[in-house]
Amino acid sequence: MKAEILAVGTEILLGDIVNTNAQFLSKELASIGISVYRQEVIGDNEDRLLEAFEEAFKRSDVIITTGGLGPTGDDLTKETACKYFGMEMVLHEESYEALKGFFSKIKKEISQSNMKQVYFPKEGIVLSNPNGTAPGAILKKDNKTIIILPGPPKEMKPMYLNHVKNYLMPEGFGVIKSEVVRILGLGESTAAEKLKDIIDAGVNPTIAPYAKQEDVIFRITASGKTEEEALEIIKPIKEKVKARLGIDCYGEGEDNTIEQVVGTLLIERDLSISTAESCTGGMIASRLVAYPGISQVFLEGAVTYSNESKTRTLGVSCETLEKYGAVSEQIAKEMALGIANRTDSDVSVVTTGIAGPGGGTKEKPVGLVYIGLYYKGAVKAYRYEFNGDRDKIRTSASIKALDKVRRVILEGKLL
Amino acid sequence: MKAEILAVGTEILLGDIVNTNAQFLSKELASIGISVYRQEVIGDNEDRLLEAFEEAFKRSDVIITTGGLGPTGDDLTKETACKYFGMEMVLHEESYEALKGFFSKIKKEISQSNMKQVYFPKEGIVLSNPNGTAPGAILKKDNKTIIILPGPPKEMKPMYLNHVKNYLMPEGFGVIKSEVVRILGLGESTAAEKLKDIIDAGVNPTIAPYAKQEDVIFRITASGKTEEEALEIIKPIKEKVKARLGIDCYGEGEDNTIEQVVGTLLIERDLSISTAESCTGGMIASRLVAYPGISQVFLEGAVTYSNESKTRTLGVSCETLEKYGAVSEQIAKEMALGIANRTDSDVSVVTTGIAGPGGGTKEKPVGLVYIGLYYKGAVKAYRYEFNGDRDKIRTSASIKALDKVRRVILEGKLL
Numbered sequence: 001m002k003a004e005i006l007a008v009g010t011e012i013l014l015g016d017i018v019n020t021n022a023q024f025l026s027k028e029l030a031s032i033g034i035s036v037y038r039q040e041v042i043g044d045n046e047d048r049l050l051e052a053f054e055e056a057f058k059r060s061d062v063i064i065t066t067g068g069l070g071p072t073g074d075d076l077t078k079e080t081a082c083k084y085f086g087m088e089m090v091l092h093e094e095s096y097e098a099l100k101g102f103f104s105k106i107k108k109e110i111s112q113s114n115m116k117q118v119y120f121p122k123e124g125i126v127l128s129n130p131n132g133t134a135p136g137a138i139l140k141k142d143n144k145t146i147i148i149l150p151g152p153p154k155e156m157k158p159m160y161l162n163h164v165k166n167y168l169m170p171e172g173f174g175v176i177k178s179e180v181v182r183i184l185g186l187g188e189s190t191a192a193e194k195l196k197d198i199i200d201a202g203v204n205p206t207i208a209p210y211a212k213q214e215d216v217i218f219r220i221t222a223s224g225k226t227e228e229e230a231l232e233i234i235k236p237i238k239e240k241v242k243a244r245l246g247i248d249c250y251g252e253g254e255d256n257t258i259e260q261v262v263g264t265l266l267i268e269r270d271l272s273i274s275t276a277e278s279c280t281g282g283m284i285a286s287r288l289v290a291y292p293g294i295s296q297v298f299l300e301g302a303v304t305y306s307n308e309s310k311t312r313t314l315g316v317s318c319e320t321l322e323k324y325g326a327v328s329e330q331i332a333k334e335m336a337l338g339i340a341n342r343t344d345s346d347v348s349v350v351t352t353g354i355a356g357p358g359g360g361t362k363e364k365p366v367g368l369v370y371i372g373l374y375y376k377g378a379v380k381a382y383r384y385e386f387n388g389d390r391d392k393i394r395t396s397a398s399i400k401a402l403d404k405v406r407r408v409i410l411e412g413k414l415l
Numbered sequence: 416m417k418a419e420i421l422a423v424g425t426e427i428l429l430g431d432i433v434n435t436n437a438q439f440l441s442k443e444l445a446s447i448g449i450s451v452y453r454q455e456v457i458g459d460n461e462d463r464l465l466e467a468f469e470e471a472f473k474r475s476d477v478i479i480t481t482g483g484l485g486p487t488g489d490d491l492t493k494e495t496a497c498k499y500f501g502m503e504m505v506l507h508e509e510s511y512e513a514l515k516g517f518f519s520k521i522k523k524e525i526s527q528s529n530m531k532q533v534y535f536p537k538e539g540i541v542l543s544n545p546n547g548t549a550p551g552a553i554l555k556k557d558n559k560t561i562i563i564l565p566g567p568p569k570e571m572k573p574m575y576l577n578h579v580k581n582y583l584m585p586e587g588f589g590v591i592k593s594e595v596v597r598i599l600g601l602g603e604s605t606a607a608e609k610l611k612d613i614i615d616a617g618v619n620p621t622i623a624p625y626a627k628q629e630d631v632i633f634r635i636t637a638s639g640k641t642e643e644e645a646l647e648i649i650k651p652i653k654e655k656v657k658a659r660l661g662i663d664c665y666g667e668g669e670d671n672t673i674e675q676v677v678g679t680l681l682i683e684r685d686l687s688i689s690t691a692e693s694c695t696g697g698m699i700a701s702r703l704v705a706y707p708g709i710s711q712v713f714l715e716g717a718v719t720y721s722n723e724s725k726t727r728t729l730g731v732s733c734e735t736l737e738k739y740g741a742v743s744e745q746i747a748k749e750m751a752l753g754i755a756n757r758t759d760s761d762v763s764v765v766t767t768g769i770a771g772p773g774g775g776t777k778e779k780p781v782g783l784v785y786i787g788l789y790y791k792g793a794v795k796a797y798r799y800e801f802n803g804d805r806d807k808i809r810t811s812a813s814i815k816a817l818d819k820v821r822r823v824i825l826e827g828k829l830l
Contacts (some may be wrong), residue, residue, distance in 0.1 A: 011625055013451045015442025016634070018435055022456070027430025036428045037463075041437070047689070048452075071604040072624070104799055105782075111604045120429065120488035131803060152626070154807070275697075275718070277588070281704025282690075282697030285718040289696025292772060292805060300724035303700040303716025305709070313715065313728070343724070357707060390707060 002037045002308065003029055004061040006052055008068035008077045009151060010043040021066040021149075021156055029162060032169050033063075044068055049080040057144050062168070068149030069134035071113040078120075078137065078148050083142045085122035095126055095135045102133055123330055127163045131155045138167060143267050147241045177230035178221035182243050182251040184258060188216045195244060198237065205234050207241065214257070214399055215250075256404045263291035265409050267296075271346040273405070275301040276314055277337040278326065279353035279369060283398040299343040304335070314338030327352050327364055332372030332381035340374040347408070348374040349401050355390045369397040373404055373414060380414040416585065417452045418444055421467055423483035423492045424566060436481040436564075436571055443575060447584050448591045448638060449477075450661035459483055459560045464495040477583070477713040477753040482566030484549035486528040493535075493552065493563050498807045500556045502536035510541055515549055529632050542578045546570045553582060592645035596656055597666040599673060603666035610659060613652065620649050622656065629814055630665075630673070664714040665821055673817045675734045678706035680824050681713075686761040688820070690716040691729055691754040693741065694768035694784060698813040714758040719750070729753030742767050742779055747787030755789040762823070763789040764816050770805045788819055788829055795829040 005022050012019050029036050037060045042048050056063050068077030081346040083088055095118040103110045117134045120126050127136035132155040137148045147164055149156045183191050188211040192199065195218070199207045205222035220238055224230035242249050251261045266273055275285050285301030288294050303312050307326055310316040315338040316331060318336055323332045332352050340348040353369030358367035367387065372381040382404065386396040420437050427434050437454040444451050450474045457463050471478050483492030492773055497504055510533040518525045532549045533591075537540050542551035547570040552563045564571045598606050603626040606612065610633070614622045620637035635653050639645035655694055657664050666676045681688055690700050700716030703709050718729050726729040730753040731746060739745045747767050755763040768784030775781035780800065787796045797819065801811040823829055 010623075010669075012438075013454065014445050015438045015440070016625070016713045018433060019454070022435055023427075025430070037458075039428065039434070039456035043452075070626070071608055074623075080749045092437075102677075102802075105802065108602075108605075111602075111608070113604045113608070132808075152628075154628075154803070202708075207503070207742050209498055238695055242444045277697075277700075277703070280701070282692075282716055282718065283704075285692075285697030285720075286695070286701050289694070289698075289718070289720060289770075292770075292807060295720055298718075300721065300728065301697055301716075301718025301729075302720070303697065303704070305700075305704060305713050306715065309715035312757075313717075336618075355704075355707075360477075381789030391705060394704070396700075413441045 002058045003062040004038045004060045006065045007041045012041045044074040053084045062145045064147045069150045071301045081146045089119040092120040165252050175227045176223045183216040184246045184250045185253050259287040274299045274339045274343040274345040274346045276335045276350040279355040280351045280398045329381040332370035336372035336374040349386045355393045371401045375408045418477040419453045419475045421480045423454045427456045459489040468499045477560045479562045481564050486567045496561045504534040507535040568814045590642045591638045596633045598631040599665045600663045674702040688759040688762045689714045689754045689760040691750045691765040694770040695766045714760045744796040747785035748794050751787035751789040770808045786816045790823045794798045
């Protein structure tokens with residue numbers, strides 16, 4: 001089976017947005033053995049869209065479109081696909097009910113323009129969209145299939161994964177599976193060097209490192225006759241990789257995050273935590289709260305960006321502030337002790353630093369962050385210099401802080 | 416002039432990388448008035464590439480390719496373009512010298528495979544590449560132009576900006592400029608309906624709505640003989656749009672955010688703020704801290720996810736907690752008063768809600784969030800139901816909370 005991915009949207013042709021949908025779908029299709037012959041982007045225009053369908057079906061069996069399902073007049077992907085197949089659209093009751101539910105939830109009247117989103121041809125399979133107002137559809141005629149998906153990735157991805165993937169999965173398909181091992185504390189090249197012999201020996205499974213925004217991953221990919229077989233091939237190599245990387249391997253899986261790992265560890269070991277943040281300003285707390293269930297162990301967070309709040313809420317001494325400055329090892333330690341005492345938590349983690357763009361000096365440059373840790377009566381602070389802009393520095397500091405919490409729990413003491 | 420952007424690379428079709436080059440080039444071309452008719456991605460394959468050239472020249476005058484200029488056998492963009500035009504390649508001395516220089520700099524012998532990168536047709540313009548080993552080229556025959564650029568963005572972008580942009584710039588070129596107006600509190604379709612007559616009347620400038628991840632924007636685009644002229648054409652329409660949308664228009668510009676707007680307003684009006692967050696768990700504080708300079712006005716944030724912390728730090732009463740539950744109008748008001756009193760701030764904003772996935776009931780479903788606002792002695796709470804997963808609910812609640820702060824400052828009182 002050959003597929004093409006057709007993004008519809010003038011905003012992509014104007015360069016307003018990057019077509020990340022094409023990457024997601026390409027990767028997904030490759031994983032079930034469907035080769036993508038082309039990716040294309042065209043404007044919101046009926047003639048061009050008809051032309052694109054015409055051309056693509058000369059080469060491929062399936063066209064997956066993204067975008068152009070919105071409520072406005074220039075959204076015409078579905079209408080054009082129906083025109084191409086000569087299919088008539090009628091009101092789709094189920095989608096209409098869902099739309100009514102959506103609007104009643106936001107306590108608004110259904111806007112007239114949204115009504116076009118619930119019309120579909122009888123011949124099609126309608127794909128529900130719990131994350132938006134535009135359902136998708138699978139339209140098939142003769143040997144041609146057009147699969148219509150919404151443009152916003154948050155709507156498109158679950159729709160693909162929940163409905164389309166199974167529909168497209170070839171029968172008796174030789175399965176490709178991959179698993180991911182996640183690393184913090186090592187760069188991509190250092191990590192890859194540690195695993196060089198395992199990587200070089202890899203045919204099935206293969207092992208490849210990727211530097212991600214927030215961490216480094218190794219993707220281990222195997223093919224087998226069945227899913228189980230592919231996973232069995234991955235298993236021993238994954239264990240070998242994890243053993244080799246030791247504590248620098250913090251997690252596994254596509255969507256695993258450091259906050260999930262820390263949250264799980266805290267709950268498993270029945271350890272309570274509190275946070276106090278200056279430069280990260282709530283980012284660490286916000287990440288912890290992203291983990292459902294954290295309420296069991298997360299006692300309180302303080303965002304003490306100002307000096308007054310550091311003394312008021314954390315009991316940091318004015319003398320220490322004056323003598324060493326707010327961004328110092330001493331203050332980081334007092335902050336960690338302060339929030340731990342205030343909340344009586346087992347662990348606390350704090351940050352104080354200079355996120356920039358202003359405020360840096362020669363001794364205390366932009367990017368300097370002290371991370372303070374309290375663990376069962378002991379307290380310590382660690383000095384880091386992070387690169388990048390304000391956002392990158394704050395993000396790096398938050399991740400490092402969470403990773404420090406993970407390590408102190410696993411090691412059982414402050415190192 | 417019509418252009419198409421043709422990325423060549425099997426790795427893009429496999430979903431290994433996102434085609435950010437297409438966005439860069441689209442934006443650049445739009446800025447000099449060249450409309451991009453299509454973006455395409457095809458594999459490293461001579462036949463498919465020839466087919467793509469054939470098709471694209473039926474529609475467009477210029478094809479810009481990215482990728483497929485590497486030293487290996489499957490890199491064949493340049494070779495195929497020459498074949499398409501019937502041009503013969505010869506050693507390009509200048510490029511050969513540059514290649515020798517490149518390898519002597521990294522203290523290596525020229526690899527034989529790199530030699531193919533310095534062959535070009537005599538008819539072409541060779542584009543030097545100071546950032547890599549593959550020069551680009553402009554090939555022209557009759558009215559057809561193929562512009563060949565390398566794939567790595569670090570090589571492609573400077574080559575485009577230094578060589579190609581001027582080459583393509585139309586004589587006496589009319590400049591296209593666009594400006595963005597940002598909306599919160601109205602959906603895309605409602606906002607578009609409000610502006611229907613202005614949108615419908617728009618030829619130069621045109622006005623188009625886009626639903627973004629966090630807000631809705633209207634892009635107003637005009638062409639003029641000069642940049643100033645284009646901006647002059649935009650100006651009155653932009654003012655009209657802003658006047659029509661009133662307080663729902665919170666900002667302007669590509670990268671403007673609600674936290675920037677709120678931060679600026681607070682500083683301008685010398686109003687101090689404090690936050691207390693339950694379900695958003697530090698997200699509001701973290702957004703405020705993303706705005707440099709916020710330390711002047713941001714007194715303190717509390718992440719009071721647990722009931723104990725709500726009483727300890729915000730002075731919320733246990734009776735109210737017991738009677739109404741943590742997610743209630745009453746608690747939101749007590750939280751807002753509590754943090755304002757604690758910090759003596761002019762404004763405070765707080766959240767308490769159910770972010771899910773668990774914890775919802777019929778009366779208090781997942782997505783229910785109360786936002787509490789304190790403004791100069793008065794306090795009020797607002798009830799919302801947000802859609803989506805935990806992350807989406809928390810993000811929506813944070814944005815709504817910041818927007819409530821903006822509105823109360825502009826309106827001068829709690830409405």
